[in-house]
Amino acid sequence: MDLEAAPENASLCPGTRRRGDVLEQAIFDAVLDQLGTVGYDALTMERVAADARTGKASLYRRWPCKEELVVDALNHRLPALDDPPDTGTVRGDVLELLGRMRRTINSPTGCAIQSLMGSVQRDRGFIRAVHARVIEPRKRMMMEVLRRGAERGEVRPEAVTMLVAESGPALVVHRFLVDGPPITRRTVEAIVDQVVLPMLRPDARP
Amino acid sequence: MDLEAAPENASLCPGTRRRGDVLEQAIFDAVLDQLGTVGYDALTMERVAADARTGKASLYRRWPCKEELVVDALNHRLPALDDPPDTGTVRGDVLELLGRMRRTINSPTGCAIQSLMGSVQRDRGFIRAVHARVIEPRKRMMMEVLRRGAERGEVRPEAVTMLVAESGPALVVHRFLVDGPPITRRTVEAIVDQVVLPMLRPDARP
DNA sequence: TTCATAAGAGACGCAAGCGTTCCGTACGGA
DNA sequence: TCCGTACGGAACGCTTGCGTCTCTTATGAA
DSSP states (O other), rough: OOOHHHHHTTSSSHHHHHHHHHHHHHHOOOOOOHHHHHHTTTTOOHHHHTTSSSSSHHHHHTSSHHHHHHHHHHHHSSSOOOOOOOOOSHHHEEEEHHHHHHHHHHHHHHHHHHHHGGGGOHHHEEEEEEEIIIIHHHHHHHOOOOOOOOTTTTTOGGGGHHHHHHHHHHHHHHHHHOOOOOOOOHHHHHIIIIHHHHHHHHHHSO | HHHHHHHHHTTTTTTTOHHHHHHHHHHHHHHHHHHHHTTTTTHHHHHHHHHTOOOOOHHHOOOSSHHHHHHHHHHHSSSOOOOOOSSSSSHHHHHHHHHHHHHHHSSSSHHHHHHHHHGGTOHHHHHHHHIIIIIHHHHHHHHHHHHHHHTTSOOOOOGSSHEEEHHHHHHHHHHHHHHHHOHHHHHHHIIIIIHHHHOOOOSOOO
16 A cells, blocks of 8 residues: 555645546555455545545546445456466465465455455355455466366376365465465465365275 | 334334333444444434434433444443363364354344455544454464364474464355355365365374 | 343434546647 | 447535533532
8 A cells, every 4th residue: 555655745746636447446445455454344435535635526427436436446456367377286286386375465455355254245246256256266266276176187087176276275264264374485385285185185995 | 123112113113212221222222223224434423313212312421422332332342352162173173163253144233244344444443443352362273273182292383373262263254255245064074084184183193 | 010131112323435626737649 | 430338536415423511400419
């Protein structure tokens, strides 16, 4: 937020005005910042406008209500859909996937997502956006990684299931919820080596 | 909430008044119900009072502010600290532990906890209560279960770690966050058989 | 039965945010 | 350079919840 404050203050010189996309991006920044600091319920149009150094009218000109603004901001700020990694080993692939997750979670966007957790059961709009942009692609990539690992003989075939694919990400999220950010690289490595890989070992039940 | 409405309506007959503990319990019911339905931020003293069929004065007579009321309600409603299960097998023990978790999560208290997820980073009071009453005891019990399993030879000794102990609960929570309640018994069984047990197997790397 | 206590109900002034409206003006394409 | 667009900013009336206060009266211990 401080890294954002500088450019915002820079454009503070009275008489200067942004429009179109530039203004919109500033508004999205303000929304994400608010989500991460005070949360969705306490996010107000007034404060978003003030933070983005614009007027409420400019918000209502674009979005009819708070919810649509937030969903739109999420859709513009959630990480893009990536290709699954292919490092040659399951360990490398899983490490890479959880590493990406770690970066997202440690970013302002991650804090924003976290603050929406409590609204999940009530506002399906957010969870739908997060689902489509974060959860689903990540799950698909993890399954792909497991499948390739099974083909290479690194992973026992029965371990290629949704629940197994979820276990790594679930632990990362769990750590985030319990300990708060940031998730360290060591934590991710421990999750991979202590939990995910032992679960995949093909050399059991010979 | 409807199951609560009946007795509340029963005591609605004008002229009747509750005091002391009876009233307090009704207030806690209202708080938990509000947490589960509208969430912490949208929980208001006015609505809690109305739901509990009392006046705001009776709330402020006991608690100085919303936060203390909620923390107190949580401390009175969170599940009691149980003894670790001892069914004789790791599978039985883990199944029992996650089963207890499932019951809590599917209950109104579970929905209340869930709604506090978003406030976790901002309000340490809640998370401290949930931590001390739910997370920590559960983690300790799971470690105990793993330790006993290791003694019996059911669990490889290196698997007796915090992360391993967390993986089952983390998956239950994850499922809850992604799919919403209720968590089914089948889901818990699948988590145990597909994820937890394979991770514990001692018969690998002979 | 008496009586101090506290419950239940409502009104209070206050503050914050809502969504709308207005207006002067910086911006940027023609 | 000109001019329509839309931005920035402020004010509007409205609603909701806050926390306090008052008043009547049910309650339960003495």
